[in-house]
Structure formats: structure tokens, C-alpha cells
Amino acid sequence: xxxxxxxxxxxxxSNLRDDAFHHDLxxxxxxxxxxxxxxxxxxVKYADGTINKLFEGNSGNLxxxxxxxxxxxxQKGRERKWVEExxxxxxxxxxxxxxxxxxxxxxxxxxxxxxxxxxxxxxxSRQICAPCKGIGRAEINxxxxxxxxxxxxxxxxxxxxxxxxxxxxxxxxxx
Ligand SMILES: [Zn+2]
Numbered sequence: 417x418x419x420x421x422x423x424x425x426x427x428x429x430s431n432l433r434d435d436a437f438h439h440d441l442x443x444x445x446x447x448x449x450x451x452x453x454x455x456x457x458x459x460v461k462y463a464d465g466t467i468n469k470l471f472e473g474n475s476g477n478l479x480x481x482x483x484x485x486x487x488x489x490x491q492k493g494r495e496r497k498w499v500e501e502x503x504x505x506x507x508x509x510x511x512x513x514x515x516x517x518x519x520x521x522x523x524x525x526x527x528x529x530x531x532x533x534x535x536x537x538x539x540x541s542r543q544i545c546a547p548c549k550g551i552g553r554a555e556i557n558x559x560x561x562x563x564x565x566x567x568x569x570x571x572x573x574x575x576x577x578x579x580x581x582x583x584x585x586x587x588x589x590x591x
Pocket of ligand 1: 546552
């Protein structure tokens with residue numbers, strides 16, 4: 417079932433306790449979120465110019481983006497069972513982890529350049545930049561597990577942007 421059909425089906429569903437209905441609502445929320453997020457990502461990354469640090473520069477879009485993105489990372493983290501959320505302490509730690517991963521992945525995706533060489537890979541003394549080993553990309557902080565989850569989320573962000581570009585291209589193709 418496509419998105420439009422699901423949307424219509426959910427509107428027609430009269431039983432609020434129906435699991436299928438809730439499933440449809442989830443699908444709609446996810447699709448709506450993905451749609452908004454894609455265009456927001458595009459606006460923040462390209463329209464707002466260079467962003468050296470997260471939370472600086474044009475922060476309106478960025479704040480909104482971080483809020484939506486954090487909600488999405490929490491959802492993904494739970495779906496993928498990054499951590500067991502058994503005890504209250506676990507749930508608290510899990511929330512902190514989701515937030516760190518959300519903030520770091522967004523910051524890295526927006527501007528992941530090595531600060532030592534500004535992404536050139538060459539140091540001021542014309543040597544290969546030591547901190548990034550000439551790659552020009554910044555390191556992602558955090559332990560191995562957290563770092564991997566952050567990288568996963570960075571590629572999810574990239575995927576969302578590509579999907580947004582794909583949809584925009586599709587709409588253009590109709591004219
Ligand atoms: Zn460097």
C-alpha cells in the first residue's frame with residue numbers, strides 16, 4: 417500500500433483501538449517526518465551557508481532540525497535496541513546516549529571538516545595534517561559503540577537528503 421492509500425485508509429478507519437489503524441498512523445507520521453526532515457536538512461545545509469559550529473549561525477532552522485532529528489534518533493535507537501531500557505537508570509542513560517548521538521551526527525553531517533586543517537588535509541607547515549591524517553574529516557568523539565551509532569545516523573541523514581533531492585527531481589520531471 418502506498419503512502420496516499422495508507423493515509424486515506426487511516427482517515428476511513430473508525431476503530432481507534434484497531435492495531436492496523438495505529439500502524440497506519442505510524443507510517444504516516446514517519447513519512448511526514450521524513451518529508452519535513454528532508455527539506456529542512458536541505459535548507460539548513462545549503463541555504464544557511466557555512467556552519468562552523470552547531471547552534472551558531474542561523475539557529476532557527478537548526479534548533480527545529482535538532483529537535484526533529486533527536487526524536488527520530490530516539491525512535492531508531494529503540495527500534496534497533498541500542499540499549500536495554502529495563503531499569504529507570506537504563507532509560508535515563510539511554511536518553512543521554514540518543515541525545516549525544518543525535519547532536520554529534522547532525523554536527524558531523526553539517527560540517528565534519530577537520531578543525532586543524534579546515535578540511536584540506538594539509539597542515540599550515542605544508543605537511544600532511546596529523547590529526548586527520550590528511551583525510552580532512554574530523555574525528556567523531558565517543559567510544560566505539562557510540563561512534564558507530566553516530567556514523568550510522570550520519571549516513572541516515574545523507575540518505576534523507578538524497579531522498580529529498582530525488583522527490584524534488586521527480587516533481588520537476590512532471591512538468
Ligand atoms: Zn586535518
